[in-house]
Amino acid sequence: MSSSGLRFRFFSQAYRQNASKLEWSEGTVRRMISYNKTMTEEEARMILGISENTTVEEMLQKYDNLFQRNAKSGSFYLQSKVQRAKECLEALQQPKVRGIP
Numbered sequence: 001m002s003s004s005g006l007r008f009r010f011f012s013q014a015y016r017q018n019a020s021k022l023e024w025s026e027g028t029v030r031r032m033i034s035y036n037k038t039m040t041e042e043e044a045r046m047i048l049g050i051s052e053n054t055t056v057e058e059m060l061q062k063y064d065n066l067f068q069r070n071a072k073s074g075s076f077y078l079q080s081k082v083q084r085a086k087e088c089l090e091a092l093q094q095p096k097v098r099g100i101p
Contacts (some may be wrong), residue, residue: 043085
């Protein structure tokens with residue numbers, strides 16, 4: 001086994017032992033990891049370069065512009081960030097559209 005394989009094995013074993021000492025279940029660790037992957041409204045606005053007062057139409061224009069620019073350069077990572085930012089802001093708009101504060 002290579003030295004990097006041994007390091008990974010040692011690290012993962014140490015991580016599992018530490019998690020069991022802290023009485024964390026695998027589900028708890030997975031929830032913590034997935035929770036940290038959620039994009040915040042602030043991050044979404046920063047990615048799209050918009051403020052809190054920006055209209056939905058302006059947000060969609062920014063989204064289209066950024067998405068198309070990154071399509072030309074071939075940056076799938078940036079396109080996915082722009083897409084996630086739009087989805088995040090649209091999800092936050094849903095309650096407002098339905099009349100829920």
